[in-house]
Amino acid sequence: MKLYGYWRSSAAYRVRIALNLKNIQVEHISVHLVKNGGQQHQSEYTNMNRQELVPTFVTQDEISGETLTLTQSLAIIDYLDELHSQGSLLPASIQDKALVRSMALLVACDVHPLNNLSILQYLSNDLNIDDEAKTKWYHHWVHKGFIALEAMLEKHSGKYCFGDTVTLADLCLVPQVYNANRLKVPMEAYPNIVRVWNACNKLEAFDKALPENQPDAVVQ
Template sequence: MKLYGYWRSSAAYRVRIALNLKGLQAEHISVHLVKDGGQQHKPEYIDLNPQELVPTLVIKNTASESELKLTQSLAIIDYLEQVAPDVNLLPKSAASRAVVNSMALLVACDVHPLNNLGILQYLSNELEVSDEQKSAWYHHWIHKGFKALEVLLEQHSGQYCFGDSVTLADVCLIPQVYNAKRFNVPLDDYPNINRIWDNCNQLDSFKMALPENQEDAVI
């Protein structure tokens, strides 16, 4: 398996955590999202991912010599969930599974897309908003999402987002918190998120996936 990602990409970070939790190995290939105008926009990468985003997971079928190219981090994680079910990221019961998915999707669908690199670049380059306005935009969407997530965590969390087992909700939340810290969002009002951040980052699977622990990290 080859994972095309970037050390600072939250979506690639999700896949790295899931691979680690499931004990799966992948060759990590760096797609520099900024250098040369962004390697995600080069024709050779667009062949893998027409959305020009990371991550992409490429799985070689040696028998048929074909390649499966998977895009969208949650689709990739769903694939891993099916092929490596020994470690489950979703609970079995329909109700619990729906709650975990609600938390994961809150982050992955309603927070992350508003703050991803392409959107922030569009705000600066096309709409010509100031750095201050861009920062206000970023902070606004993080606070809106995290405020709502805190309510769900108050009801459902234990050591992690859903009780005391790591789930897809943690896999989505931790990269978003990392990103929020990077953009200096004050997180004091989110005690559950802070606790879960501390607990997850004590686990090897999360530590190994941290951006600064990637080969392409530039610190």
């Protein structure tokens, strides 16, 4: 099994946490998102992932033996979770599962995509948006999402996003907070988000998945 990722990619970070929680060993292959205009745009990679985004997960189909190439972090995580169902990342009840998915999708659909590298590059290169307005854009969408997520955590969180067990929602929250911190989003209004983020980072699976703990990390 191979995971094509990048230390700073939030979506790859989510999958790394899942792999660690499930104790699944894979080969990590770094796709440098910036060097030489971005390795994710080179044909060697785009043959596997036409979206030119990380991560991509490559494995062998257990039944047919064929190569299975999966894109989209949440699809990869669901796959890993079903394959290794012990310590499921989703609650058992249909209702609870839906609540966890709605938290995860809030981040994955309505926060992260708006602040992705490719979008920030488009804002600069195609729309000539300056750095100040770009930072404002970034903060705006994080705040929109975090206001809603904080309200959900107020209602549903325990030690983690949903009760006292780590779920898919935590796998989405942690990389998003990491990213928000990097872009200096004020977090005072989100005590539950910060509390859950701290609780998660105490776990080895989350710590090992931290961007700066990856072999391809460039830490100044």
